[in-house]
Amino acid sequence: MRKRSAGLLLYRRRGQSIEVFLVHPGGPYFKNKDAGAWSIPKGEYEEGEPPFDTARREFHEETGQLPPAGGYEPLTPILQKNRKRVRAWAVEGDADAETIVSNTFKMEWPPRSGRTIEIPEVDRAAWYSPDTARDKINPAQWALVEELLEKLGRSSTDNGD
Template identity: 55%
Template sequence: MKKSAGLVMYRFKDEQLELFLVHPGGPFWAGKDEGAWSIPKGEYLPGEDPFEVARREFLEETGLVAEGEFLELSEIRQPGGKKVKAWAFAGDCDPSAITSNTFSLEWPPRSGRFAEFPEVDRAGWFESGAARVKILKGQLPLIEELCLLINS
Protein backbone atom coordinates (compact mmCIF):
# COMPACT_ATOMS: atom_id res chain seq x y z
CA MET A 1 0.00 0.00 0.00
CA LYS A 2 1.34 3.41 -0.96
CA LYS A 3 1.97 5.98 1.74
CA SER A 4 2.52 9.72 1.47
CA ALA A 5 3.54 12.40 3.93
CA GLY A 6 2.83 16.11 3.69
CA LEU A 7 2.49 19.45 5.39
CA VAL A 8 -0.44 21.82 5.77
CA MET A 9 0.71 25.41 6.18
CA TYR A 10 -1.84 27.78 7.66
CA ARG A 11 -2.08 31.41 8.69
CA PHE A 12 -4.58 33.86 10.10
CA LYS A 13 -5.31 36.90 7.97
CA ASP A 14 -7.73 39.47 9.41
CA GLU A 15 -8.60 36.83 12.03
CA GLN A 16 -9.65 34.42 9.25
CA LEU A 17 -7.98 31.00 8.96
CA GLU A 18 -6.35 30.45 5.57
CA LEU A 19 -4.77 27.24 4.27
CA PHE A 20 -1.96 26.95 1.74
CA LEU A 21 -2.74 24.47 -1.04
CA VAL A 22 -0.95 23.50 -4.23
CA HIS A 23 -2.33 22.61 -7.65
CA PRO A 24 -0.74 19.60 -9.38
CA GLY A 25 1.09 20.29 -12.61
CA GLY A 26 0.89 18.38 -15.85
CA PRO A 27 -1.71 18.03 -18.57
CA PHE A 28 -4.14 15.83 -16.63
CA TRP A 29 -4.78 18.53 -14.01
CA ALA A 30 -4.54 21.58 -16.29
CA GLY A 31 -8.27 22.24 -16.59
CA LYS A 32 -9.29 21.05 -13.13
CA ASP A 33 -9.85 23.34 -10.15
CA GLU A 34 -12.46 22.37 -7.55
CA GLY A 35 -11.51 19.08 -5.94
CA ALA A 36 -8.07 19.11 -7.57
CA TRP A 37 -5.85 20.97 -5.08
CA SER A 38 -3.69 19.22 -2.51
CA ILE A 39 -1.39 19.70 0.41
CA PRO A 40 2.29 19.52 -0.60
CA LYS A 41 3.11 15.83 -0.12
CA GLY A 42 4.93 12.85 -1.54
CA GLU A 43 5.32 9.12 -1.25
CA TYR A 44 7.72 7.48 1.16
CA LEU A 45 9.20 4.02 1.43
CA PRO A 46 9.35 1.68 4.43
CA GLY A 47 12.14 2.80 6.72
CA GLU A 48 11.87 6.47 5.74
CA ASP A 49 10.81 8.99 8.39
CA PRO A 50 7.41 10.33 7.25
CA PHE A 51 7.99 13.72 8.90
CA GLU A 52 11.32 14.20 7.13
CA VAL A 53 9.71 13.14 3.84
CA ALA A 54 6.91 15.68 4.43
CA ARG A 55 9.46 18.48 4.94
CA ARG A 56 11.47 17.39 1.89
CA GLU A 57 8.38 17.22 -0.33
CA PHE A 58 7.24 20.65 0.85
CA LEU A 59 10.63 22.05 -0.19
CA GLU A 60 10.63 20.22 -3.54
CA GLU A 61 7.09 21.30 -4.44
CA THR A 62 7.23 24.91 -3.22
CA GLY A 63 10.88 25.89 -2.86
CA LEU A 64 10.09 26.85 0.75
CA VAL A 65 11.68 25.53 3.93
CA ALA A 66 9.04 24.52 6.48
CA GLU A 67 9.94 25.78 9.93
CA GLY A 68 8.17 26.26 13.23
CA GLU A 69 6.09 24.12 15.54
CA PHE A 70 4.42 21.18 13.81
CA LEU A 71 1.07 19.77 14.84
CA GLU A 72 0.64 16.09 13.98
CA LEU A 73 -2.65 15.23 12.27
CA SER A 74 -4.35 11.83 12.07
CA GLU A 75 -3.35 9.56 9.21
CA ILE A 76 -6.05 9.41 6.53
CA ARG A 77 -6.83 6.91 3.80
CA GLN A 78 -7.71 8.37 0.40
CA PRO A 79 -10.39 6.70 -1.77
CA GLY A 80 -7.69 5.06 -3.94
CA GLY A 81 -6.24 3.39 -0.84
CA LYS A 82 -3.15 5.56 -0.35
CA LYS A 83 -2.50 6.52 3.27
CA VAL A 84 -1.47 10.11 3.98
CA LYS A 85 0.30 11.27 7.13
CA ALA A 86 0.39 15.03 7.64
CA TRP A 87 1.52 17.76 9.98
CA ALA A 88 0.29 21.35 10.18
CA PHE A 89 2.32 24.45 10.90
CA ALA A 90 1.80 28.20 10.95
CA GLY A 91 3.62 30.08 8.21
CA ASP A 92 3.32 32.61 5.42
CA CYS A 93 4.56 33.02 1.88
CA ASP A 94 3.81 34.59 -1.47
CA PRO A 95 2.18 31.81 -3.52
CA SER A 96 3.28 33.42 -6.79
CA ALA A 97 6.91 32.97 -5.76
CA ILE A 98 6.91 29.19 -5.34
CA THR A 99 9.26 27.02 -7.37
CA SER A 100 8.59 23.34 -8.02
CA ASN A 101 10.66 20.43 -9.20
CA THR A 102 9.60 18.84 -12.50
CA PHE A 103 8.75 15.43 -13.89
CA SER A 104 8.95 13.94 -17.37
CA LEU A 105 5.85 12.58 -19.09
CA GLU A 106 5.13 11.21 -22.54
CA TRP A 107 2.78 13.82 -23.98
CA PRO A 108 0.62 13.43 -25.92
CA PRO A 109 0.19 9.79 -24.85
CA ARG A 110 1.84 7.21 -27.14
CA SER A 111 3.46 10.01 -29.17
CA GLY A 112 7.01 9.08 -28.28
CA ARG A 113 7.61 12.70 -27.22
CA PHE A 114 8.43 13.52 -23.63
CA ALA A 115 7.87 16.86 -21.97
CA GLU A 116 8.84 18.30 -18.59
CA PHE A 117 6.07 19.53 -16.30
CA PRO A 118 6.22 21.15 -12.87
CA GLU A 119 5.05 18.87 -10.07
CA VAL A 120 3.08 21.89 -8.79
CA ASP A 121 1.96 24.55 -11.27
CA ARG A 122 0.53 27.04 -8.77
CA ALA A 123 -0.28 27.56 -5.12
CA GLY A 124 -2.71 29.68 -3.18
CA TRP A 125 -4.11 30.70 0.16
CA PHE A 126 -7.74 29.73 0.74
CA GLU A 127 -10.01 30.52 3.66
CA SER A 128 -11.15 27.27 5.28
CA GLY A 129 -14.53 27.14 3.48
CA ALA A 130 -12.96 27.62 0.05
CA ALA A 131 -10.18 25.14 0.91
CA ARG A 132 -12.83 22.50 1.63
CA VAL A 133 -14.11 22.94 -1.95
CA LYS A 134 -10.69 23.14 -3.64
CA ILE A 135 -8.95 20.20 -1.96
CA LEU A 136 -9.06 16.62 -3.23
CA LYS A 137 -12.00 14.91 -1.55
CA GLY A 138 -9.73 12.31 0.04
CA GLN A 139 -7.68 14.99 1.82
CA LEU A 140 -10.67 16.89 3.23
CA PRO A 141 -10.40 15.13 6.63
CA LEU A 142 -6.99 16.83 7.12
CA ILE A 143 -8.58 20.26 6.79
CA GLU A 144 -11.52 19.28 9.00
CA GLU A 145 -9.18 18.04 11.75
CA LEU A 146 -6.95 21.11 11.55
CA CYS A 147 -9.96 23.43 11.81
CA LEU A 148 -11.17 21.54 14.90
CA LEU A 149 -7.73 21.58 16.53
CA ILE A 150 -7.22 25.30 16.11
CA ASN A 151 -10.90 26.13 16.76
CA SER A 152 -11.76 27.75 13.47
Protein backbone atom coordinates in the same frame (compact mmCIF):
# COMPACT_ATOMS: atom_id res chain seq x y z
CA MET B 1 2.29 -2.35 -1.27
CA ARG B 2 -0.04 0.63 -0.91
CA LYS B 3 1.48 3.98 -1.81
CA ARG B 4 2.11 6.38 1.05
CA SER B 5 2.62 10.11 1.07
CA ALA B 6 3.54 12.67 3.68
CA GLY B 7 2.86 16.38 3.59
CA LEU B 8 2.40 19.65 5.39
CA LEU B 9 -0.81 21.56 5.97
CA LEU B 10 0.52 25.09 6.28
CA TYR B 11 -1.87 27.63 7.75
CA ARG B 12 -1.79 31.28 8.70
CA ARG B 13 -3.98 33.67 10.63
CA ARG B 14 -5.37 36.77 8.96
CA GLY B 15 -6.97 38.78 11.75
CA GLN B 16 -9.58 36.42 13.18
CA SER B 17 -9.60 34.25 10.04
CA ILE B 18 -7.56 31.18 9.07
CA GLU B 19 -6.17 30.43 5.62
CA VAL B 20 -4.63 27.18 4.37
CA PHE B 21 -1.91 26.84 1.75
CA LEU B 22 -2.70 24.49 -1.14
CA VAL B 23 -0.89 23.54 -4.34
CA HIS B 24 -2.20 22.57 -7.76
CA PRO B 25 -0.58 19.67 -9.64
CA GLY B 26 1.16 20.52 -12.87
CA GLY B 27 0.86 18.86 -16.23
CA PRO B 28 -1.68 18.33 -18.96
CA TYR B 29 -3.98 16.03 -16.97
CA PHE B 30 -4.68 18.68 -14.31
CA LYS B 31 -4.43 21.73 -16.61
CA ASN B 32 -8.19 22.38 -16.69
CA LYS B 33 -9.10 20.77 -13.36
CA ASP B 34 -9.76 22.92 -10.32
CA ALA B 35 -12.44 21.64 -7.94
CA GLY B 36 -11.05 18.68 -6.01
CA ALA B 37 -7.64 18.86 -7.71
CA TRP B 38 -5.71 20.94 -5.17
CA SER B 39 -3.64 19.33 -2.43
CA ILE B 40 -1.40 19.97 0.51
CA PRO B 41 2.26 19.88 -0.57
CA LYS B 42 3.15 16.20 -0.21
CA GLY B 43 5.06 13.32 -1.73
CA GLU B 44 5.60 9.59 -1.54
CA TYR B 45 8.00 7.99 0.90
CA GLU B 46 9.65 4.59 0.89
CA GLU B 47 9.88 1.93 3.60
CA GLY B 48 12.30 3.09 6.28
CA GLU B 49 12.13 6.76 5.23
CA PRO B 50 10.79 8.99 8.04
CA PRO B 51 7.45 10.44 6.86
CA PHE B 52 8.04 13.74 8.67
CA ASP B 53 11.34 14.23 6.83
CA THR B 54 9.54 13.47 3.56
CA ALA B 55 6.82 16.02 4.34
CA ARG B 56 9.37 18.78 4.94
CA ARG B 57 11.45 17.83 1.88
CA GLU B 58 8.41 17.69 -0.40
CA PHE B 59 7.23 21.11 0.77
CA HIS B 60 10.59 22.54 -0.26
CA GLU B 61 10.71 20.62 -3.56
CA GLU B 62 7.19 21.60 -4.58
CA THR B 63 7.35 25.27 -3.57
CA GLY B 64 11.04 26.20 -3.59
CA GLN B 65 10.51 27.60 -0.09
CA LEU B 66 11.70 26.31 3.25
CA PRO B 67 9.07 24.90 5.60
CA PRO B 68 8.68 26.46 9.07
CA ALA B 69 11.35 25.55 11.60
CA GLY B 70 8.99 24.14 14.24
CA GLY B 71 5.56 23.95 15.77
CA TYR B 72 4.36 20.89 13.88
CA GLU B 73 1.17 19.12 14.96
CA PRO B 74 0.55 15.58 13.64
CA LEU B 75 -2.82 14.99 12.00
CA THR B 76 -4.75 11.73 11.66
CA PRO B 77 -3.69 9.91 8.46
CA ILE B 78 -6.28 9.78 5.67
CA LEU B 79 -6.90 7.38 2.80
CA GLN B 80 -7.51 8.93 -0.62
CA LYS B 81 -9.80 7.44 -3.27
CA ASN B 82 -6.73 6.06 -5.09
CA ARG B 83 -5.97 4.10 -1.86
CA LYS B 84 -2.90 6.23 -1.11
CA ARG B 85 -2.42 6.78 2.61
CA VAL B 86 -1.46 10.37 3.46
CA ARG B 87 0.23 11.40 6.71
CA ALA B 88 0.30 15.11 7.41
CA TRP B 89 1.44 17.69 9.92
CA ALA B 90 -0.21 21.04 10.47
CA VAL B 91 2.10 23.99 11.01
CA GLU B 92 1.54 27.71 11.27
CA GLY B 93 3.68 29.75 8.93
CA ASP B 94 3.74 31.71 5.73
CA ALA B 95 4.74 31.06 2.14
CA ASP B 96 4.65 33.26 -0.93
CA ALA B 97 2.15 31.56 -3.22
CA GLU B 98 3.09 33.90 -6.09
CA THR B 99 6.74 32.89 -6.24
CA ILE B 100 6.73 29.11 -5.91
CA VAL B 101 9.29 27.17 -7.93
CA SER B 102 8.53 23.47 -8.22
CA ASN B 103 10.70 20.53 -9.09
CA THR B 104 9.89 18.86 -12.41
CA PHE B 105 9.48 15.34 -13.72
CA LYS B 106 9.32 13.71 -17.14
CA MET B 107 6.26 11.96 -18.48
CA GLU B 108 5.09 10.56 -21.77
CA TRP B 109 2.54 12.90 -23.35
CA PRO B 110 0.28 12.30 -25.09
CA PRO B 111 -0.06 8.76 -23.72
CA ARG B 112 1.54 6.07 -25.89
CA SER B 113 3.04 8.75 -28.17
CA GLY B 114 6.66 8.02 -27.34
CA ARG B 115 7.11 11.77 -26.75
CA THR B 116 8.40 12.88 -23.34
CA ILE B 117 7.70 16.25 -21.77
CA GLU B 118 9.03 17.79 -18.58
CA ILE B 119 6.42 19.29 -16.30
CA PRO B 120 6.42 20.94 -12.87
CA GLU B 121 5.08 18.78 -10.08
CA VAL B 122 3.14 21.86 -8.92
CA ASP B 123 2.08 24.65 -11.28
CA ARG B 124 0.62 27.10 -8.76
CA ALA B 125 -0.20 27.64 -5.11
CA ALA B 126 -2.71 29.73 -3.22
CA TRP B 127 -4.00 30.61 0.22
CA TYR B 128 -7.65 29.73 0.80
CA SER B 129 -10.23 30.21 3.50
CA PRO B 130 -11.55 26.89 4.81
CA ASP B 131 -14.85 27.42 2.95
CA THR B 132 -13.07 27.83 -0.38
CA ALA B 133 -10.53 25.10 0.40
CA ARG B 134 -13.37 22.60 0.86
CA ASP B 135 -14.23 22.95 -2.84
CA LYS B 136 -10.63 23.07 -4.09
CA ILE B 137 -8.89 20.29 -2.13
CA ASN B 138 -8.81 16.59 -2.93
CA PRO B 139 -12.00 15.45 -1.13
CA ALA B 140 -10.22 12.99 1.18
CA GLN B 141 -7.76 15.69 2.28
CA TRP B 142 -10.62 17.87 3.53
CA ALA B 143 -10.50 15.77 6.73
CA LEU B 144 -7.03 17.22 7.39
CA VAL B 145 -8.36 20.78 7.22
CA GLU B 146 -11.31 19.86 9.44
CA GLU B 147 -8.97 18.36 12.03
CA LEU B 148 -6.80 21.48 11.93
CA LEU B 149 -9.86 23.65 12.51
CA GLU B 150 -10.91 21.46 15.44
CA LYS B 151 -7.44 21.76 16.97
CA LEU B 152 -7.68 25.54 16.58
CA GLY B 153 -11.16 25.59 18.14
CA ARG B 154 -12.83 26.63 14.88
CA SER B 155 -15.55 25.18 12.70
CA SER B 156 -15.42 24.97 8.91
CA THR B 157 -17.97 27.79 8.73
CA ASP B 158 -16.18 30.04 11.25
CA ASN B 159 -14.51 32.75 9.23
CA GLY B 160 -13.63 34.87 12.22
CA ASP B 161 -16.32 37.51 11.72
